[in-house]
Amino acid sequence: MRQYEINIYSDSNIKDITVFKFNNVTNTQEIMDILLKGELEWSIVNARIVYDDRHLLTAATQAIHQLCSKGKLSTNNIHTELIYRMSPTTNIRDSIKTFGLNIEDNVFYIVLFGATEERIDRVRTLVKGDELKEEESDEALKKQYYPNKYFDSQIARKLYRLPAAAAAAVTNNTSNDNLQLLYKDILNSMAIKGHL
Numbered sequence: 001m002r003q004y005e006i007n008i009y010s011d012s013n014i015k016d017i018t019v020f021k022f023n024n025v026t027n028t029q030e031i032m033d034i035l036l037k038g039e040l041e042w043s044i045v046n047a048r049i050v051y052d053d054r055h056l057l058t059a060a061t062q063a064i065h066q067l068c069s070k071g072k073l074s075t076n077n078i079h080t081e082l083i084y085r086m087s088p089t090t091n092i093r094d095s096i097k098t099f100g101l102n103i104e105d106n107v108f109y110i111v112l113f114g115a116t117e118e119r120i121d122r123v124r125t126l127v128k129g130d131e132l133k134e135e136e137s138d139e140a141l142k143k144q145y146y147p148n149k150y151f152d153s154q155i156a157r158k159l160y161r162l163p164a165a166a167a168a169a170v171t172n173n174t175s176n177d178n179l180q181l182l183y184k185d186i187l188n189s190m191a192i193k194g195h196l
Contacts, residue, residue: 001120001131004057009068014078017060018115019053021148023107025129032101034126041119043082043111044101047150049159050086050109051183058187059085060111078113088160088189098159107150153182160189 002019025031034040043060050056063081067073073081075092080100087095101108106129112119124131147153156162162185 002053003115004053004060006057006061006064008061008064012064012068014064014067014113016114017057018112018120019056020110020112020123020127021047021108021132022110022127022129023047023132023150025106025108025127027126027128028101028103028105031126032103035101041077041079041112042123043079043109043113045083045086045099045109045111046102046105047107047109047148048152048155049099051147051151051156051186055086055183055186056082056109056111058190059083060113062190064113079111082111082113085190085193088193090193147179147183156182156186160186162186162189 003016004019005016007015031040031044035042035044045056059082062085063073063078066081066085067078075081075084075096080092080096083100084092084095086099089095110123110127112123162182
């Protein structure tokens with residue numbers, strides 16, 4: 001679990017996000033059923049499409065900005081707004097279907113806005129899987145543009161409409177410069193959503 005401060009609006013009651021990454025999840029169906037009933041205040045994002053935590057942080061910041069600057073969201077709540085902001089498309093249903101939780105997923109991220117200890121405990125109690133701990137060693141810092149190990153560059157290339165060379169940077173484990181370019185291409189695709 002990692003926590004990130006997001007303090008872009010002084011009048012916002014959302015000041016941080018908490019990010020979990022799970023794999024080997026065995027109760028996706030149960031989680032999905034509870035989620036569809038509207039009983040979870042979580043964003044659950046397919047880990048195969050998330051480059052790294054900063055990718056989620058960018059989408060979370062965009063969601064908070066939408067809420068605070070416009071006074072309303074494009075979706076029903078801040079949790080689906082994060083998922084929508086991950087997508088390069090303006091189609092809300094497709095965004096949630098593609099980037100959100102799917103029944104076959106056993107590896108995913110969970111993001112909480114303004115998490116309390118109670119909500120953190122609920123995540124850890126409900127999800128039957130392995131919570132992954134991120135390395136914070138010097139070696140991990142050297143690889144700052146390397147994606148999470150579940151990231152699928154081919155899926156990302158297709159979804160974000162990126163050139164094959166950008167996705168090959170991850171597949172072929174090439175230089176940090178190429179990985180940085182892939183990361184920037186993904187963020188640029190998110191940023192220009194609805195402007196072209």
